[in-house]
Amino acid sequence: MKPETPLLALDIGKRRIGLAISEPETNMALALPTLDLKAQPPVDLMAHVQALCRRYEVSELVIGLPLSMDGVEGSQAQWVREVSEKLCQATKLPITFVDERLSSAQAARGLQSANLKPSRHKPLIDAEAARLLLESELRRREISNPA
Numbered sequence: 131m132k133p134e135t136p137l138l139a140l141d142i143g144k145r146r147i148g149l150a151i152s153e154p155e156t157n158m159a160l161a162l163p164t165l166d167l168k169a170q171p172p173v174d175l176m177a178h179v180q181a182l183c184r185r186y187e188v189s190e191l192v193i194g195l196p197l198s199m200d201g202v203e204g205s206q207a208q209w210v211r212e213v214s215e216k217l218c219q220a221t222k223l224p225i226t227f228v229d230e231r232l233s234s235a236q237a238a239r240g241l242q243s244a245n246l247k248p249s250r251h252k253p254l255i256d257a258e259a260a261r262l263l264l265e266s267e268l269r270r271r272e273i274s275n276p277a
Contacts, residue, residue, distance in 0.1 A: 135189035138182055139264035140217075141230065141256055142193060142210050143167075147175065148256030150264045151186050157272065159264035164253035175213075176220040183221050191223050194230030194263045201229075228263050 134154055141148035149162040162182070165173055182188065193214050196206045203211075211227075218225050 136186045137190050137192050137264060137267070138179070138186065138188040139192040139228075139260045139267070140179070140194065141260040141263060142213055143256065144209075146253060146256045148253075148258070148260035149182070150257065150260040151182075151188070152264055152268060157268055159261045159268060161257035161261040164256045166253065176216065179217055180220055183223060188221075188223065191217060191221065191225045192264055192267045193217075193225055193227055194259065195227040196230055226267060228267050230259070230263055 136154060137152040139148075139150040139152075139159065145166070145168055147165040147167065149165060150159045151162055152159050165175065165178055167173060167175065179191075183191075191214070193210065195203070195210055198204055214225050214227070
């Protein structure tokens with residue numbers, strides 16, 4: 131069953147955050163501009179995500195959880211959980227974690243197939259990774275709860 135309101139996906143990194151939004155009418159995910167946490171002037175992550183949630187009337191956050199290849203949560207996953215808790219408090223929205231193993235690699239392959247060098251387009255990889263995470267969650271929900 132597709133969500134009736136948009137979901138916002140985040141691929142959280144220490145340098146950049148990939149973002150994507152779902153379209154309830156089509157049940158598709160669209161990449162949004164990547165958030166550069168090292169930008170000058172500095173970006174306020176919480177305020178930025180709150181603004182996106184208001185703008186798109188988001189009902190839930192979908193956040194990529196970086197697990198190791200054997201499925202274990204390491205220090206990066208713990209850090210993402212801590213950031214996610216702050217986002218949950220700031221937005222008052224529920225969070226769904228999605229296994230993000232290989233999402234960035236899949237996004238990079240997509241850029242390569244479009245003849246773009248992934249090393250020169252890291253923000254695009256982050257945005258595409260967020261879009262892939264969100265599409266994965268939308269498909270999972272569709273399969274789990276058919277209309």
